[in-house]
Amino acid sequence: MALVKNLSILGSTGSIGQSTLELVKRHPDRFKIVGLAAGRNIKLLMEQIEEFKPRVVSVLNEDDRRVLKREIPGDIECLHGVEGARNVAVIDEANIVVSAFVGAPGLTPTLSAIKAGKDVALANKEVLVMAGRIVMEEVKKNGVRILPVDSEHSAIFQSIEGHRREDIRKVILTASGGPFLYMPRDKVREVTPEEAMAHPNWKMGKKISIDSATLMNKGLEVIEARWLFDIQPYRIAVYIHPQSIVHSMVEYIDGSMMAQMGTADMKGPIAYALSYPERMDSGIIPLDLCGIGRLEFMEPDIDRFPCLRLAFDAIKEGGTMTTVMNAVDEVAVEAFLRREISLTDIPVVIDAVMQIHDIRKDSSLEDILDADRWARDTAFEMIKSRHRVL
């Protein structure tokens, strides 16, 4: 039996956080929860605190912290804000930090976890999209591991394990194509947030569901893969695979391709990240390939999904450009969810802001956070003023 691993979870009330806790519940002999950081879902957090008895918890706001503090045992440290999340990330006894905040707020606490020598189970892809170079330098310097929790990166990780990195010819990320893969393009312009959130295969949070509909999610994953596996963008390809069964593939120099497959359930990659280098029962329904019958693969239509092209452009440009792309996407998705712009406006806004961004290369964390702020402000103004591109 393996040693008990102590976990801190950043984003415990989100979709990944909840699945992580389900796995912990299934394997009480393997894991102990030491820290939980959440956003504003205090009700669910309280239930989690009662069940898993962490030593430190944190919420987004001071007000929520005060409410929470009154309700939970006095020996639990109760914090808030970025500093609170950072504290949850660096708890002494934590071995693995599950980084599952949505978007930019995860960067600082995740970096702190790495600097504190923690292995990171990374679901929060924006950490690498915003600051891949800096994060991977810290990973190396501190001798820690990033264990991917995205299904695609977990698939790549599993397809590389036991094989030599220098033998890799190509990494192929699969994309379901989202709910509008076959919809006429002028109809896509009119889709509602509700339609966009109805992902055909995966049950996920709002932001990632919209990003899956525009394929920006795949773009972010391309950038994530570039850093996580230290692989040049020209070696990364994206295939549309509507069944979401092959989670990704790695092609080697001998023409051999390794692929990882599974039911579309995030508990798969989470379980692998937590139990690595072992495996553990994840409670997932085993794959029934004969029942599914067929797996399809096609080249993505870049005209239909301009976000994918923008992501490849951003990673080739490098420096702060991926930070900017990510920041504008967050603002634009929010605006779409508020019905202020259409789904097809999202890449238009991103492109417009990227066009006027003055890249900083070899950027410091400060440069990155500056670029992030600038991009958000610029995108926000552009949307508010109904800039001519819209």
Place this chain on the structure above:
Amino acid sequence: MALVKNLSILGSTGSIGQSTLELVKRHPDRFKIVGLAAGRNIKLLMEQIEEFKPRVVSVLNEDDRRVLKREIPGDIECLHGVEGARNVAVIDEANIVVSAFVGAPGLTPTLSAIKAGKDVALANKEVLVMAGRIVMEEVKKNGVRILPVDSEHSAIFQSIEGHRREDIRKVILTASGGPFLYMPRDKVREVTPEEAMAHPNWKMGKKISIDSATLMNKGLEVIEARWLFDIQPYRIAVYIHPQSIVHSMVEYIDGSMMAQMGTADMKGPIAYALSYPERMDSGIIPLDLCGIGRLEFMEPDIDRFPCLRLAFDAIKEGGTMTTVMNAVDEVAVEAFLRREISLTDIPVVIDAVMQIHDIRKDSSLEDILDADRWARDTAFEMIKSRHRVL
């Protein structure tokens, strides 16, 4: 750069032997040929001797040996028969023996190679079908490796590499289903050897092509996998996969499935076996999954392919039963190629001989060779006398 590996090839003029030599030609800095053993194709063997300059060669018959001896340089040792092949297999300077004879004749020289401490690149699956327990005991005792050259077993090997054996839940071998997958069953009774040899995806020798049409090839592979990966038969499944792109798969306890894919070209598994643990360029056309478009999977129809059931029965019975099954299959395939019986008679003969075989468990090599002879004689007589089952 890796050290130069010295190879002896058993079956150098066959399909696997020729592909192996193509790879050696492509990587002269990695490999040197020290021994070649062939059957009766003296003409091709002479060309190979001239090109690769082995130190020892062997042919099947004394007469052929005499002819060959006159034609090749005097410093090349020139042998014949089982003893000659055994000598090629144990050459001092050989690091890897490519075991690629067809059928039972490969067993003795392959066992000798293992006992002489050579790693074996195994294409000759009958070695494990006939004497899996004994062979794997010798592998263990001598600290050597068996590197699978079958595409399915190479796929499983690659899908296990880097993952823990104790985490395996299931091994799934894929089968193309052969040329008669969709043919009405009463028509299959009338197919000619020429039709049966026209495999849809793989270019192979005669025996294996017929075995692919009856799915006995898959049955032999199930038995091979049982020994090679020390996995119980109930954990082995077979899926029909007409495209022959996914070469096999391994399912783990967390529901994750690893698969190896590639163009249907035996140079893939040969290259992996020879370059392992590295990889090398194999000259294979890279897989174009989007061009292929779709991969299909179905449960095999055991009524249509009774050979598959016979193989599972044989491995469950154990002892000398798999030896008998294999021996009868060789005799029956020969009879089919001579147009003495129909394709659908093959499993009938095998079943009939298996029914009357008196199994020996914990069998010695002598028991196995006895059972092999008995099974061949019995099958031969049965076919000659048009036994009532036919």
